[in-house]
Amino acid sequence: MQWNEVVTTVLLALGCVITFSGSYGVLKFPDFYARLHAAGKTDSLAQVLFFVGLVFVTDDILTKIKLVLVAFILLIAAPTATHAITKAAHLDGLRPWTRDSLRGGGQ
Amino acid sequence: MTAVVLIDTLLLLLVTAAAIVIIEVRSLYASAILTGIYSLLMALVWVNMHSMDVAFTEAAVGGGISTILLIGTLVHVGRDEKPIKKRLHVPALLFTVLTGGALIYGTLDMPRFGDPAAPIHHYRVPEMMAQTVGFVMDLPGKQKAPEGFDRDAYRHYRGLDPERFGDVKIDTVPVDPTDTAWRERSPLRNHGLVLPPVLVEGHHPEGGGDHHLHPADDFNGHVPNSVTSLLAAYRGYDTMFETTVIFTAGVSLILLLRRPRREGYLQRGAVMSDQVILRVVSKLSIPFILIFGFYVITHGELGPGGGFQGGVALACAFILYALVFGRSALYRVVPPPVSDMLIGLGVLIYSGTGAVCMLLGGKFLDYSMLNPQSPGDGESLGMTLVEYGVGITVSMVMLTIFNQLAEERST
Numbered sequence: 001m002q003w004n005e006v007v008t009t010v011l012l013a014l015g016c017v018i019t020f021s022g023s024y025g026v027l028k029f030p031d032f033y034a035r036l037h038a039a040g041k042t043d044s045l046a047q048v049l050f051f052v053g054l055v056f057v058t059d060d061i062l063t064k065i066k067l068v069l070v071a072f073i074l075l076i077a078a079p080t081a082t083h084a085i086t087k088a089a090h091l092d093g094l095r096p097w098t099r100d101s102l103r104g105g106g107q
Numbered sequence: 108m109t110a111v112v113l114i115d116t117l118l119l120l121l122v123t124a125a126a127i128v129i130i131e132v133r134s135l136y137a138s139a140i141l142t143g144i145y146s147l148l149m150a151l152v153w154v155n156m157h158s159m160d161v162a163f164t165e166a167a168v169g170g171g172i173s174t175i176l177l178i179g180t181l182v183h184v185g186r187d188e189k190p191i192k193k194r195l196h197v198p199a200l201l202f203t204v205l206t207g208g209a210l211i212y213g214t215l216d217m218p219r220f221g222d223p224a225a226p227i228h229h230y231r232v233p234e235m236m237a238q239t240v241g242f243v244m245d246l247p248g249k250q251k252a253p254e255g256f257d258r259d260a261y262r263h264y265r266g267l268d269p270e271r272f273g274d275v276k277i278d279t280v281p282v283d284p285t286d287t288a289w290r291e292r293s294p295l296r297n298h299g300l301v302l303p304p305v306l307v308e309g310h311h312p313e314g315g316g317d318h319h320l321h322p323a324d325d326f327n328g329h330v331p332n333s334v335t336s337l338l339a340a341y342r343g344y345d346t347m348f349e350t351t352v353i354f355t356a357g358v359s360l361i362l363l364l365r366r367p368r369r370e371g372y373l374q375r376g377a378v379m380s381d382q383v384i385l386r387v388v389s390k391l392s393i394p395f396i397l398i399f400g401f402y403v404i405t406h407g408e409l410g411p412g413g414g415f416q417g418g419v420a421l422a423c424a425f426i427l428y429a430l431v432f433g434r435s436a437l438y439r440v441v442p443p444p445v446s447d448m449l450i451g452l453g454v455l456i457y458s459g460t461g462a463v464c465m466l467l468g469g470k471f472l473d474y475s476m477l478n479p480q481s482p483g484d485g486e487s488l489g490m491t492l493v494e495y496g497v498g499i500t501v502s503m504v505m506l507t508i509f510n511q512l513a514e515e516r517s518t
Contacts, residue, residue, distance in 0.1 A: 073395070080388040087382060 004056040011053030018046040031097030032089055040082030047074050112220065115155055122148045133188050135181050143174035159411035160334040163403075167419040172505050175426060179512035335408050339490040343472040347457050350414075350497050354454045357504035361447065364511040382431075389431045396424035404498040408490045414497025421498065422505035434513055443510070446503045453500025460492045 025038025051071035055064045125145040129138050146169025153162035218225035338346050400420035407413030429437035461472040469476030474489025 073392075076388060077392070080384060083384050084382075087385075 008053045008056045011049045011056075015046040015049035015053065018042045018049065022046070032094055033086060033096050036082055036086055040079060044075060044078045044082075047071065047078065111155060115152060115220070118148055118152050118155065122152070134186060135184070135188055136178070136186055138188075139174060139177040139181060142177060143170050146170040146173070158334075160413070163411050163416045167416045171423060172419045172426075175423075176505075176508055176512065179509060182512070334411070335413060335490060335494075338413070339408075339493050340472070340474060340486060343461070343493070346493070346497070347454075347461070347472070350454055350457055350500050353504050354450055354500055357450045357500075357507050360508055360511050364514070365443075366514065385431050389427050393424050393428055396420060396427070400424065400498070400502070404494050405491060407494045408487060414494040415501055417494070418498040418501025419505060421502035422509070425502070425506050426509050429509065429513070434510065437510075441506065443507075446506055446510075449499050449503040450507065453496045453498070453503065456496030456499065457493050460489055460496070464489070 019042060022038050022042025025042070026035045029035045029038055048071050051067045051074075055067050058064055058067065122145060125141050125148060129141045129145065132138050132141065146165055150162045150166040150170060153159075153165055218227075400417045400423075402417070403412035403420055404414055404417030407417065425437060425441060428440065460474070460477075464473045464476045465471050467476040467479075472489070472493075474487075475482035475485045477488050478485030
């Protein structure tokens with residue numbers, strides 16, 4: 001195994017673990033905001049790991065540049081999308097989950 | 108089971124699950140988002156089949172803009188499905204079962220997935236594929252065939268059309284679908300090229316983007332992306348009328364939904380421009396989305412992409428602008444009369460290119476007439492023009508649909 005393949009494997013595996021933890025968080029967390037917190041953050045990081053991981057196994061320099069660009073654009077776009085969704089929910093009047101909501105019979 | 112089949116099976120299972128949930132779910136918002144997910148999954152299936160152009164279209168049109176438009180529609184029709192009594196409708200069930208059964212019966216005759224002996228790999232497609240990677244032969248100003256390339260053997264193998272190449276001796280070589288030794292017979296085998304009954308990796312010559320030319324070519328050898336060659340030249344009429352369908356959709360929507368101009372363009376509801384993050388990020392990204400759209404349209408001739416995908420990307424930039432800064436800001440950039448005119452202009456560019464070809468003495472949409480000295484460059488020019496025509500119409504129609512949906516909301 002070449003060194004670049006090792007780097008790629010590590011990065012992709014790390015990305016998978018982070019994505020998995022994000023998905024687990026989406027299922028586990030109590031309300032909309034917390035779930036988006038899990039999904040948004042892990043997605044932003046994991047996609048960077050995936051794309052940077054792939055950079056090491058492509059031969060073509062143009063493809064490498066494109067992969068880095070895609071990672072960069074997603075790094076800006078994904079958190080913005082998360083922010084927009086959260087803001088929309090907030091404006092729509094969705095209240096965040098607190099311990100009181102448990103007593104009050106939930107959201 | 109190969110990895111491709113395994114991934115395909117997983118993806119198609121997810122697609123089926125998404126389809127079932129779309130039908131079952133009550134919330135129409137969830138339904139609209141799930142249609143986007145459905146399209147993205149289908150795009151992955153296409154990628155898995157190496158059909159990048161289709162995947163690109165599916166992701167841009169299905170996953171991108173139609174989700175936006177569906178959600179725009181929800182503003183009018185409400186968030187939730189009206190509760191209806193679910194009763195068993197026997198004729199409908201019968202009809203569905205019969206249709207489904209007939210479709211399944213039809214698939215029994217289809218070739219296996221990825222079967223190299225499937226008819227699609229032997230009828231017309233190999234010829235098309237070979238054309239775009241063919242060699243320059245005896246035309247001035249073009250790349251020469253490599254040393255030791257046997258032209259006669261190549262002509263023989265390809266079975267050149269006697270109508271167009273009367274001076275070439277014709278002897279068609281039929282391809283036996285069960286024969287896998289076809290590569291051994293190909294005169295191109297020593298040149299790193301194969302005539303692909305199956306898409307083989309690396310069948311493009313090195314540097315792939317070069318303009319290769321040979322006389323048996325429907326496209327004068329110019330267009331490296333065989334999909335664009337097929338869509339814009341070989342099936343040019345088809346694509347032109349697809350554009351016309353989009354044009355008709357845009358015109359119908361204007362006729363049905365647009366209010367009289369004297370009432371003005373209303374703008375109500377929240378404008379997002381006071382949200383700093385959204386404002387900054389969209390201002391940053393809109394120029395790049397526009398550049399990407401133009402790149403996809405222009406590059407459609409050379410790689411995956413084209414007028415439809417690029418046009419949708421352009422429309423997305425405008426829609427993002429309208430969403431963040433309000434529709435009145437968008438109307439200052441693209442006033443409705445301008446977008447209406449551009450809808451027609453795109454179709455005019457497409458059909459006009461065809462008409463110019465006729466005026467220059469060729470057939471309708473025979474792009475090689477545009478540059479008689481170098482037919483390949485003519486093909487290239489023609490296809491780029493047509494792609495721009497498609498791109499302009501598609502982007503402006505999508506923009507108009509969005510505008511009309513938003514306008515209704517304001518009333």
